Amino acid sequence: MDDEKSVPTNIEEKTLSLDDVKINERVVVWRLVNGEKRRVLATLLKKRGPDSNLKSNNTDEGELDQKLNSLPLDESTDGVENQEFFVHFDGQDRRLDQWISREQFIELAPKLNNGETGGSDLRITRKRRRENDEDLNSLDEVGGRSDHHRKTPPEKNIEKIIFGSYEIQCWYYSPYRLKNKLIERLLICENCLLYTEDRQRFACHLAKDCKLRNPPGEAIYEEGDIKVYEVFGALQKFYCQRLCLLAKLFIDHKTLCFDVENFIFYLLCEVDNEGTHIAAMFSKEMYSSNNLACIMTLPCCQRKGYGSLMIQLSYEMSKRAKYPGTPERPFSDLGEISYKKYWLWVLLQCFDSISLRKAEDVTLDELEVMSGISKDDIKDVLEPIGLVSHLKGGTYIVHNPKLDQESGVERPNPPLRMLNPKCLIWNAKTFDRPKRRN
Numbered sequence: 001m002d003d004e005k006s007v008p009t010n011i012e013e014k015t016l017s018l019d020d021v022k023i024n025e026r027v028v029v030w031r032l033v034n035g036e037k038r039r040v041l042a043t044l045l046k047k048r049g050p051d052s053n054l055k056s057n058n059t060d061e062g063e064l065d066q067k068l069n070s071l072p073l074d075e076s077t078d079g080v081e082n083q084e085f086f087v088h089f090d091g092q093d094r095r096l097d098q099w100i101s102r103e104q105f106i107e108l109a110p111k112l113n114n115g116e117t118g119g120s121d122l123r124i125t126r127k128r129r130r131e132n133d134e135d136l137n138s139l140d141e142v143g144g145r146s147d148h149h150r151k152t153p154p155e156k157n158i159e160k161i162i163f164g165s166y167e168i169q170c171w172y173y174s175p176y177r178l179k180n181k182l183i184e185r186l187l188i189c190e191n192c193l194l195y196t197e198d199r200q201r202f203a204c205h206l207a208k209d210c211k212l213r214n215p216p217g218e219a220i221y222e223e224g225d226i227k228v229y230e231v232f233g234a235l236q237k238f239y240c241q242r243l244c245l246l247a248k249l250f251i252d253h254k255t256l257c258f259d260v261e262n263f264i265f266y267l268l269c270e271v272d273n274e275g276t277h278i279a280a281m282f283s284k285e286m287y288s289s290n291n292l293a294c295i296m297t298l299p300c301c302q303r304k305g306y307g308s309l310m311i312q313l314s315y316e317m318s319k320r321a322k323y324p325g326t327p328e329r330p331f332s333d334l335g336e337i338s339y340k341k342y343w344l345w346v347l348l349q350c351f352d353s354i355s356l357r358k359a360e361d362v363t364l365d366e367l368e369v370m371s372g373i374s375k376d377d378i379k380d381v382l383e384p385i386g387l388v389s390h391l392k393g394g395t396y397i398v399h400n401p402k403l404d405q406e407s408g409v410e411r412p413n414p415p416l417r418m419l420n421p422k423c424l425i426w427n428a429k430t431f432d433r434p435k436r437r438n
Contacts, residue, residue, distance in 0.1 A: 023047075026109035029087065029100060041109055045097065046086035046155060086155060093332075094252050095171030097156070157182055158249065164190035164277050166300045174248035175257055190277060193242035214276040215239075215267045221313065223423040227276065228313065229267045230426070233260030240265055247281060247296045253330065262286050263293065266313065268306055280306040282314065286431035289374075291318045291325030305416030311342055312419035319372040321428035326374040341412045343381045346371050348411055364388070364396035385409055 021027060023044055031040045084099040154173035161168050162185060176186065176195060187202040188195045191212040196202050216239055217231035233240040240260040248257060268280040279301035283293045291314040297306050311327075318325030327339060350370045354362055364375045371378070375396070382388050382398060387409075389397045 021105075021108065026090070027087075028106040028109055030104045030106060031089065031100075039106060041090040042087040043090070044085055044087055048084050048086070048099070095156075095250075155182075158186050159184045161185070161246075161249065162187045163246075163298070166298075168299055170249045171299075172249060172252055174245050176245055188246065191275075193239060193246060195242065195245075215269065215278070217265075217267075220266075220426040221424045223420055225271050226309075227269045227271050229269065231265045231267060233263040233265065237261065243267075243281065247294065250296050250299065251294055252332070253294075266310065268310060270301070279304075280310060282310045284314065285328075287434060288328075289323065289326065289434040290328040291315065292327040294328070307338065308342060308415035309417040309419055311339070312415060313424070315346075315372045316419060316421055316424060317426065317428070317432065320426065321432040323433055324368050324374040325372055326377055339377075340381050342415070343371075343373055343377055344409075345412045345414060346373060347378065347382065348409070361397050361399055364398055367398050 021044060023046070026041060026043050028039055029042050031038055031042075033040075083102055085102065085105070086097065086099050088094065088097045156170060156173050157178070158170045158174065158176065159182075161170060167185075178186075178197065180197070183197055186195055186197060187199065189202070189205060189210055191214075192210050194205060194210070196205070214227075215229040215231050216236045217229040219227050220230045221228035231240060231243075237260060240263070241258050243265060244257040244260060263283050263285055265281060265283045267278055269276045270279050271277075278298070280295075280297040282295040284291055285293050292311070295307060295310055297304075314327070315325050331339065347367065350367060353370070362370075364378060367373075367378055368375045378398070379388055379396065387399045389399065
């Protein structure tokens, strides 16, 4: 049964006096969620006056924020009624952080006995929270989640990008080298990833200057309207740096943007009569036991199965390199769920094969070889459902669930897009394998 945390309906709507509210303090605010007005907990991160705008900000970076944040909220700027406040909603991904008006503030978050703030009257079921996360697309696919209370994250600096035929709302801050601190739209060439705020320069670039028509690497996978290109950071440094800047707009935890020489990038592209269009990407570090460092699908290309296709590709490459694969940590919540579903699906395929041989049990080492999944990851997904036993001498035995009805194991749906290994023209190189330890 879910932990019931229902919102009281008999609460009088009121607006909090902001005289004593400080930056990084937790507050209760009104927020629209799926068209419903709800009281939610939030942390106040920043504030700005009515004269702030996205396109011009020539003030020395940090000077205006320091001045604003040092004053009481009601005295920060002229035009008090038009002040805006940048908040992070508790339990939500950082890309949902937003500017809100002063009318949305209700009260300070209540203090608990241990000094922490909480919201005993702000109750929400786990099921509803999951629904909110799904409806709002609040998590990136695999990237880790930052801790808001340890360090205030950089404010999103780009509202939207124009990329190919799409105008895409950005999720996170990315360290683009731009003239203005905050901009409304950034124009990015989908071929060479050059970026500019100048529409005239961008039009000239597309018409005359850009000679690239697909990613500057070798196509290693082709099936239907999908191509995957392998691009080496050491050979295409500037292109890969721009690729990382683009990916950072949609990956919360990503820190790699400029030191790309030791990484290989795999770009999944949609191919049509107009050309080749980047839809998703993942990267991996050379000589690493991790078969995937980060993964990103552009918002306009999500729900097409590209994320799971890239995960399958990373494991197929690990198999050919003859080492068990595992993704780099940390995971986001959704990333962990996605991987565990994939692992369980693969492992149940292995058990189907084992059942044909009428084998009851298999060792963890044998299952690692069969699946290409690391032993630690196999344990993480099978131990909670009672399929792993630890024997003396450090040996782990995995029990064959045979029939799902007997074991209680729910078989996940197969990936939306299945990888065809025959379409992968790729052989492992020395740097595709982990370095040996002495």
